[in-house]
Amino acid sequence: MANDKFFPLSVSHLVICVLLLFNLAHTQNIVVFQPSFLTATGPAVSALLLGNTSGISLSLRTVSPSNTTGSIGPPSCVAEVTQWVLTREQVGKTAVRVQLRLNRSLRLCGENETDADCCPERLCVLEALRVSACVGDTPQASLLIQAKIHAQLYPANVGSDNETVIPNQVYQPLGPCPCDLTFRACDIRCCCDKDCSSEDLRLFESHCLPGPFGGQVSPAPDYQCSVQSSENSPDWFPFLCVSSPPENNPYLGLFYQGNTITSKPGPTFQRPELSAPEPVNVYIQGSPILTLNNQYFTIPQKVLGRCVNNAPVAFLKNFNVRCVTLLHICPTGPPLQTLPIDFRTEVKNGQGGDVTVDVTDEVASDVSLFISNKDAVASSDETLVCENLTLALDYKFYWKGNGITNITLTRTVGTITLNGSVTLTTRYSAVFLNGEFTGEPNSGNPGYQVGRPVIAGIVDTLDNNTGSIQRTSINLWKPVSDGLCSANKKKPILFGENSTSGCLLPVSRQNLTQCNLLRETVTSLQAALTTVTYVARYGNPDPLTVTDWINISFVTLNSSTTMEDNTSSCYGIPSHQRIHVWTLITGVVEGIPQREIRALRVSHSLSTWALDCGGGDVSPCVDQMKTQLFPVTSSVTFIDIPINTGPPKTRFQINFTEYDCSRNDVCWPELAFPITKYYTGEPYSQALAKGLILVFFFIAASILGTPWRQIRQAWNSGAL
Numbered sequence: 001m002a003n004d005k006f007f008p009l010s011v012s013h014l015v016i017c018v019l020l021l022f023n024l025a026h027t028q029n030i031v032v033f034q035p036s037f038l039t040a041t042g043p044a045v046s047a048l049l050l051g052n053t054s055g056i057s058l059s060l061r062t063v064s065p066s067n068t069t070g071s072i073g074p075p076s077c078v079a080e081v082t083q084w085v086l087t088r089e090q091v092g093k094t095a096v097r098v099q100l101r102l103n104r105s106l107r108l109c110g111e112n113e114t115d116a117d118c119c120p121e122r123l124c125v126l127e128a129l130r131v132s133a134c135v136g137d138t139p140q141a142s143l144l145i146q147a148k149i150h151a152q153l154y155p156a157n158v159g160s161d162n163e164t165v166i167p168n169q170v171y172q173p174l175g176p177c178p179c180d181l182t183f184r185a186c187d188i189r190c191c192c193d194k195d196c197s198s199e200d201l202r203l204f205e206s207h208c209l210p211g212p213f214g215g216q217v218s219p220a221p222d223y224q225c226s227v228q229s230s231e232n233s234p235d236w237f238p239f240l241c242v243s244s245p246p247e248n249n250p251y252l253g254l255f256y257q258g259n260t261i262t263s264k265p266g267p268t269f270q271r272p273e274l275s276a277p278e279p280v281n282v283y284i285q286g287s288p289i290l291t292l293n294n295q296y297f298t299i300p301q302k303v304l305g306r307c308v309n310n311a312p313v314a315f316l317k318n319f320n321v322r323c324v325t326l327l328h329i330c331p332t333g334p335p336l337q338t339l340p341i342d343f344r345t346e347v348k349n350g351q352g353g354d355v356t357v358d359v360t361d362e363v364a365s366d367v368s369l370f371i372s373n374k375d376a377v378a379s380s381d382e383t384l385v386c387e388n389l390t391l392a393l394d395y396k397f398y399w400k401g402n403g404i405t406n407i408t409l410t411r412t413v414g415t416i417t418l419n420g421s422v423t424l425t426t427r428y429s430a431v432f433l434n435g436e437f438t439g440e441p442n443s444g445n446p447g448y449q450v451g452r453p454v455i456a457g458i459v460d461t462l463d464n465n466t467g468s469i470q471r472t473s474i475n476l477w478k479p480v481s482d483g484l485c486s487a488n489k490k491k492p493i494l495f496g497e498n499s500t501s502g503c504l505l506p507v508s509r510q511n512l513t514q515c516n517l518l519r520e521t522v523t524s525l526q527a528a529l530t531t532v533t534y535v536a537r538y539g540n541p542d543p544l545t546v547t548d549w550i551n552i553s554f555v556t557l558n559s560s561t562t563m564e565d566n567t568s569s570c571y572g573i574p575s576h577q578r579i580h581v582w583t584l585i586t587g588v589v590e591g592i593p594q595r596e597i598r599a600l601r602v603s604h605s606l607s608t609w610a611l612d613c614g615g616g617d618v619s620p621c622v623d624q625m626k627t628q629l630f631p632v633t634s635s636v637t638f639i640d641i642p643i644n645t646g647p648p649k650t651r652f653q654i655n656f657t658e659y660d661c662s663r664n665d666v667c668w669p670e671l672a673f674p675i676t677k678y679y680t681g682e683p684y685s686q687a688l689a690k691g692l693i694l695v696f697f698f699i700a701a702s703i704l705g706t707p708w709r710q711i712r713q714a715w716n717s718g719a720l
Helices: 011-027 198-207 250-254 515-527 651-655 684-704 706-719
Strands: 031-034 037-040 044-051 057-063 084-092 095-102 123-135 138-150 298-303 306-312 319-327 346-348 354-356 358-363 371-374 383-400 403-419 422-434 455-459 469-473 475-478 489-492 499-508 534-536 549-551 569-589 592-610 627-640
Touching: 031 123, 031 138, 037 044, 044 138, 057 084, 095 123, 095 138, 298 319, 298 383, 298 422, 306 319, 346 403, 354 403, 403 422, 475 499, 475 627, 499 515, 515 569, 515 627, 534 592, 549 592
Parallel strands: 037 138, 358 403, 383 422, 569 627
Antiparallel strands: 031 044, 044 095, 057 123, 084 095, 123 138, 298 306, 319 422, 346 354, 371 422, 383 403, 455 469, 455 534, 475 489, 499 627, 534 549, 569 592
């Protein structure tokens, strides 16, 4: 042992040895099963064959140990027929998945069953298998499988997917045989038990359990005309008996409690089907407009933020939407490729007649208003010209009362040139006119409802004699596309919803040298949002009633403050406009709070604008025309005025708290409360009767008591 020497191998030496062995195995086409031995307890088993699997064939056969040596013979490439199916699947360049699946049933055979496809014993499969990987007739690797599989037990009555039909318990009880208490066994004297054979029923058919418990859940009552026989029925029975159907039976009350619950449809992820429209005689606000063949009159609209081509039009509901479509090729169908005849639809007028849509075509002079973006990298040799595309549909519905008198459509068409892809913005609108006046929707009746637009007004200069106020709105910024103030739109203020929005104004160093002009520009931008004088007090103001309108309070800027401007900054820029709205709940109509506006004030916040030359970008501070973006914002805040709970408490109410019913269990001011209609502890008639009895006893005690006796004695002595 002293002469033995150990030479430790380094990690690099081990890696080199593994690579050499792998290279040797690959060059000699060595394959191996992983794992090489399996125990199968189910009908399927699988293993991996690793190595150079090209040209490898698989064979399967059953094996058994030798009676003398106890060993299994060498692998063989000769396959034999077994009860297993051998399949292979290539899962990589050097890997094959080998799978064996049992090709027979594992059902346990029944008594005296001769079917071969079942297991006569609980241990159904007990055998050894060998899978050999061969190249030609030479085995390269083998896999031993020990299969030990037990039979599977299945229920005698296999369930089905059919729904169980439960009878209506109003006419038939859910348990028609209450005496059937034992599963799959005959219950004595239970003649309705389905498990009882005809021989069993003969033993006790004359002693069946009577009544509902014995299965007679609907016996005919004694008052039925069909029950009484001629020998034991009284003389008056034919005149007083009742003939009623067997479904109307008092015994059903033993099983049915009398409460019915209407089933409600549960949530579903399926697309809802649009129900057929119901014919209407007259139109009301919000009802769908129908064509002459009782179909919805549809116009492309936005539903849940997405454009829908066939959306029904609601009566007296104005809308103006824009839909964006990315075009790669010229469209061939609606709504972009249409003809005037497609829109000449006959529509029910709501008065028993019909009107036809009058279509007028206009050619767009500038199609760039409808194009948002073009693909700049497209090749010029793939130019497509799309002619007569429908760019806008503007409907006008003229109405009177509950009917439609006329419908006009202005269809705007144009030619679009496709050089790659184009983002096309189409416009669809509908407006309802009463004569020549647009039907303005209210924001509540009478008070404002949350989420409705705040109604503002200006003096109608065209009708000064009547002092009418023309409706309009107070707006906030609505950012679109790049967010610049020059391209931004406006959105109306919604009642009860606080909001802040804005836009971006590009300012250069040259603009900062003209601060007065910059302040005037920002002031004009903010003033364009609130070009109104009045705000409606209620949600349904009358343009001729002055008391329905409130003057808007504008807080003017303090022009006396000196502005210390320089060449790189401007002070006193009204960059933020604040709108404060004071509201008050004045009542409740049908459970809906009625809110009104008490005051509205518009003010501005001043800020200082200066170029930011940090972050390594000094070009705006050097280049006179280089611009930076400055925010111009606006916000609205709704302030709730607390409701006055009543006059303050008096000194008597504060000091003498024993008379305060809200602080004491005994309330003397409400002594007669039990006999009033506000008392709900018992029926009002009983409370009133008990109260009158108490009053009677009080009067009787007063008459028969000592004070009345003394008064009567004094009266009698005075008379003598």
